[in-house]
Amino acid sequence: MKEFDKTPSPLTGKIEWKGSALLGPVPAVMVTCGPVDAPNIITISWTGICCTRPPVTYIAVRPQRHSHRLIREGGCFVINLVPAQLARACDYCGTYTGAKVDKFARLGLTPVPSETVNTAMIAECPVSVSCRVRDCLPLGSHDLFLADIVGISVDPRLLDGQGRLHMEGAGLLCAMHGAYYALGEQLAVLGCSTKLQNALRKPRRAASGKGENEIPAAPKPGRKTPLPKKKTAVPSAASAEEIRPPMHSPGYTNAAAPKPGRMPRGKRHG
Numbered sequence: 001m002k003e004f005d006k007t008p009s010p011l012t013g014k015i016e017w018k019g020s021a022l023l024g025p026v027p028a029v030m031v032t033c034g035p036v037d038a039p040n041i042i043t044i045s046w047t048g049i050c051c052t053r054p055p056v057t058y059i060a061v062r063p064q065r066h067s068h069r070l071i072r073e074g075g076c077f078v079i080n081l082v083p084a085q086l087a088r089a090c091d092y093c094g095t096y097t098g099a100k101v102d103k104f105a106r107l108g109l110t111p112v113p114s115e116t117v118n119t120a121m122i123a124e125c126p127v128s129v130s131c132r133v134r135d136c137l138p139l140g141s142h143d144l145f146l147a148d149i150v151g152i153s154v155d156p157r158l159l160d161g162q163g164r165l166h167m168e169g170a171g172l173l174c175a176m177h178g179a180y181y182a183l184g185e186q187l188a189v190l191g192c193s194t195k196l197q198n199a200l201r202k203p204r205r206a207a208s209g210k211g212e213n214e215i216p217a218a219p220k221p222g223r224k225t226p227l228p229k230k231k232t233a234v235p236s237a238a239s240a241e242e243i244r245p246p247m248h249s250p251g252y253t254n255a256a257a258p259k260p261g262r263m264p265r266g267k268r269h270g
């Protein structure tokens with residue numbers, strides 16, 4: 001096999017990589033759609049927030065998907081945020097079609113009607129965002145459903161006595177370049193670069209004398225920052241397996257889930 005030419009560009013010092021759409025980390029959410037009494041679940045990574053006021057979100061869905069028709073017909077969907085324990089269920093919903101299988105029944109998940117839109121959400125997900133479609137824009141491989149966020153349902157255990165939301169307690173997963181990851185430790189809070197926040201939250205000093213929670217200073221313009229010497233761990237197949245908890249682990253409610261090892265592998269998603 002021909003060796004890959006790793007000569008970097010003299011301008012950027014980087015390789016011009018030929019992959020098509022790359023961003024990371026991205027969400028891996030379970031989107032519910034279709035009639036309340038026969039809802040479907042589709043896993044979506046191409047999603048995000050695009051306006052705060054009014055709150056507007058989007059999901060990009062291939063027109064061939066069963067869910068695409070359900071969303072077009074119903075005019076709504078719910079974005080269910082996925083805890084790491086449901087990684088396997090999330091993958092299942094992104095692999096099998098609702099045209100042939102009832103994914104709720106197959107995975108032992110519980111549909112509950114949304115308060116605000118005419119479809120169901122997933123009881124086992126800690127946060128569910130109900131959306132009403134305002135537009136559908138064909139882009140090419142995917143159609144972009146632009147939607148108003150009309151309701152957000154939150155597990156009460158994520159709220160403190162003052163009603164503040166603690167998303168870190170949700171233990172959510174994310175996706176990156178064909179693999180799932182459980183979110184790790186919180187590094188800092190938004191606004192940590194301001195004087196006020198620095199005064200409020202002095203970083204704890206680690207044994208090394210460096211602040212445990214310190215964010216490395218931004219490199220000065222024109223100065224070359226050496227890359228860290230430590231090798232970055234490449235996720236192995238074994239570590240990918242580790243994020244798939246055993247079916248009987250706490251929090252995983254799926255009695256009728258597929259047997260380990262029976263998932264199709266190496267499929268390109270998105």
Ligand SMILES: Cc1cc2nc3c(=O)[nH]c(=O)nc-3n(C[C@H](O)[C@H](O)[C@H](O)COP(=O)(O)O)c2cc1C
Nearest residue numbers: 043044045046061062066067094095096097098269
């Ligand atoms: C992690 C992951 C992310 C995915 N993201 C998308 C996406 O953003 N858009 C899309 O159309 N399909 C996406 N898919 C593929 C669909 O979820 C998949 O084709 C699903 O089986 C369609 O279900 P349906 O036929 O019931 O609609 C993704 C799959 C996975 C596993």
